[in-house]
Amino acid sequence: MTSLTPIIVDTSGLYALVDSKDPNHARAAAFLRAQTLARGLVVSNHVYDETMTLVKLRLGVRVAMQVGLRLRNSQLVELVIFFAELEAATGRIFGQYQDKAWSYTDCACLALAHQRKLTHAFTFDHHFTQMGLVATPTPFG
Helix, strand or coil: CCCCCCEEECHHHHHHHHCCCCCCHHHHHHHHHHHCCCCCEEEEHHHHHHHHHHHHHHHCHHHHHHHHHHHHHCCCEEEECCCHHHHHHHHHHHHHCCCCCCCHHHHHHHHHHHHHCCCEEECCCCHHHHCCCEEECCCCC
């Protein structure tokens, strides 16, 4: 069996999985069940940080700690720690697209996608389509 190219993971995708009240929860869970047998998930330390903080603020520290543990222990997830080269690329992207409302974390995802030659993102954030990535599942209804 051939595996598909890994997929970049965004905070919006992870959060939708965690919060059953998130409007994208069912779509995120269904997508993940369908994809993870064939694809690995690439999570930057920026997305990990942002997800942990968001989950803590909205759902509490106990849930955030469970999410962190699951991400770190999952065989499907590759947690990528940014070092100088990727941080520099992120900074360049962040400064280059001043007309976009992309967060620094969004730019980090794009820098990682460029480095790994990845084309798909597990996200519900329309910024990823602006970046030229394929947002999956489709974030627009």
